[in-house]
Amino acid sequence: MTTSMPATPSPFADPAPGQRLERAATALAAHGFTVEILDDAAAARTRIQDLIPEGAEVFTAASETLRLSGIDEDINAGGRYRAIKPRVLAMDRVTGADDIRRLLAGPDVIVGSVAALTETGSLVIASGSGSQLPGYAGGAARAIWVVGAQKVVPDLDTALRRVEEHCLPLESARTQEAYGWDSAVNRLLVLNAEHRPGRGTVLLLREAIGF
Numbered sequence: 001m002t003t004s005m006p007a008t009p010s011p012f013a014d015p016a017p018g019q020r021l022e023r024a025a026t027a028l029a030a031h032g033f034t035v036e037i038l039d040d041a042a043a044a045r046t047r048i049q050d051l052i053p054e055g056a057e058v059f060t061a062a063s064e065t066l067r068l069s070g071i072d073e074d075i076n077a078g079g080r081y082r083a084i085k086p087r088v089l090a091m092d093r094v095t096g097a098d099d100i101r102r103l104l105a106g107p108d109v110i111v112g113s114v115a116a117l118t119e120t121g122s123l124v125i126a127s128g129s130g131s132q133l134p135g136y137a138g139g140a141a142r143a144i145w146v147v148g149a150q151k152v153v154p155d156l157d158t159a160l161r162r163v164e165e166h167c168l169p170l171e172s173a174r175t176q177e178a179y180g181w182d183s184a185v186n187r188l189l190v191l192n193a194e195h196r197p198g199r200g201t202v203l204l205l206r207e208a209i210g211f
Helices: 019-030 041-051 066-067 071-077 084-089 097-105 134-137 156-179
Strands: 036-038 057-060 110-111 117-118 122-125 142-147 186-191 200-205
Touching: 019 036, 019 097, 019 117, 019 200, 036 041, 041 066, 041 071, 041 200, 057 066, 057 071, 066 142, 071 084, 071 186, 084 097, 097 134, 110 134, 117 156, 122 134, 122 142, 122 156, 134 186, 156 186
Parallel strands: 036 200, 057 110, 110 142, 142 200
Antiparallel strands: 117 122, 122 186
């Protein structure tokens, strides 16, 4: 069944005001995440270069936020890092399946975004293939999430509604145009805390970007 686009403007598209961003940032920090509130995607693009050392092995998860901000291109085409995605795309998906799996699961750094960020300090990631989830969950030595202000929601229940009602229709429209099929929420990852201080960094933006 085809997932249709919302007929009316989504309540999940507007950027959260500053006080809600601050609440989310405080909760994340209390749960072991490093958090920086930045003005916009351009600031995050610059900050990423400071956070990731030159020559690091970096995997960029599929993300409209990374694509629209230019971060994806910086990492995968800039020559500063040992980018995993171009290597994986050049490999045979059958004969190289084990190597691909290992490369995606344990990079030095994984960079991506989330479907929702709760004001109680949880990150919610939805995935069709699950390729980014091992790195997010702990396989990568470091994880960096760039999060637009429209993704901040009050609680986990609202986060899951945002996934189904807002993110999925938009992602399905993208995958239909690109590949000819709908997307699906086959896997969900909820990160409630980071047990290794300094491993997980959230760059929380004051503007809306991505889904």
